[in-house]
Amino acid sequence: MIVKEAEWLKKVNANIVLSDAPFLPCAAAASAGIPSAIVSNFTFDAVYSGLCEGDELDITIRRLAEQVKDDYKKSELLIRLPGYIPIPSYSGTQLYPDSNVTKQILNGCVTSNGSSDRISRRRNVIDVPLVVRKFKTPRNVVLSNLGISKEIFDSHKVLLVSFGGQNLVGIEEWGSPLPDDWIAIVCGNPGAVLPDRFYACAKDAYIPDLTNAADVVMGKLGYGTCSECIGHGKPFIYVPRPQFIEEYGLRSLMETQGLCVEMSKEHFETGQWKEYILKAYNMRGVCQNTDKKLTHDGGKVVAKLVEQFLDERLGTNKRIRRSNRLVYDNGTVSQPSLY
Structure with missing residues (x-):
């Protein structure tokens, strides 16, 4: 599957893969020699870790979760959406307000491979505002x-x-x-x-x-x-x-x-x-705590971040030659279905 996807990425001259958030596209992008970015509030290695129940099946889950994490580690950027949980493939993202959740993930099937210091852009992790679709029809x-x-x-x-x-x-x-x-x-x-x-x-x-x-x-x-x-x-x-x-x-x-x-x-x-x-x-309304309220322009912010990342990744001399083609994991590309 990875070989097939990598060949397709080369065929369409893709410059970057954005994943929300399957893991195989990250591995396919690396095989094709292009960068990939995760745009999500979670990844499936963490989700799979929540399936461990202390029985013999945990051995299989751990093995598969580690394989999934290895695929995610081939991505170069995490654009982290609000409502996130720890992302095991990015060290430094293990902090979360609910320590019990962090403990479940880190002591479950997936383990942290880095420090628990606060994240920064040098770790290739960027938090963005809310990405939200708005209504069109009255x-x-x-x-x-x-x-x-x-x-x-x-x-x-x-x-x-x-x-x-x-x-x-x-x-x-x-x-x-x-x-x-x-x-x-x-x-x-x-x-x-x-x-x-x-x-x-x-x-x-x-x-x-x-x-x-x-x-x-x-x-x-x-x-x-x-x-x-x-x-x-x-x-x-x-x-x-x-x-x-x-x-x-x-x-x-x-x-x-x-x-x-x-x-x-x-x-x-x-x-x-x-x-x-x-x-x-009877609770209707919106969040009144303006100190913590997120803006809802995350889509535009993500688009600018991806363009900036790709320009820096390709280098100044390659900016003119960049095709601006992005492969999204949102169903807009019909073949193959991973993206």
Whole structure:
């Protein structure tokens, strides 16, 4: 796979690979003789470390996690997004406000290979503001396009269920999980049979438009959902996934930059939603602590950083010859699918 990807990178004359955040592209870039950068709040070696449970499978997990870390170590730059956890392949990034999280990672399957001094740019680690997608379409247009009448969306508040593909098995047995004057939009499952006051959206719906149209969002702690809730000032109800260690950083991000309520898996799966929805709605607003509030221009900042990094990496004499071609790991390049 690495050989195939390296050949493709050479064929398209790529100058740099940005990874968010699979590990093979870093190894492929090194094989092709070009730099790579990680643009993420986590890497999968840390995630895999959270799967260790003290049994014989830990031996395999440790071996694979170390292999993954070796691939990440072939990258030359870490552009670290808010909501981060320790990145094992970059020494000096092990500090995190929750010492228990750091301990889980460092004492789990992946170990630190450097000092715990604070990071600096000379370590090729740069923290950036929030990278967030913003809405494009006005709320009334978005809701009307979903077949929701103006009479309904003017008189009801909106819950966005943003898990993506949840089939909501047993929903017909829940009674009504929504407060009386609420409706819900369900993402990722347009063919599902939904009860009254639930609406399905297209599978390829632009989620920031739906987030902006909602009064409360319910979902899992993922960077996209968290950043878009913060960017649009929407309260967020999350259902935790205990073994996905990225959640620790994102929960901290939501607590300091946004508004969030935790719902137990049991209550989510049995439709006991009402009290959480109302609690979240009554918290609505944005982070008021201006001393700690992040700006939301991370996309522009990252773009400038990548250009500056590549110019310095190639050298002044090569700047004119640079093609400015970037290979992103965001689905915009159809082949191969790693990027």
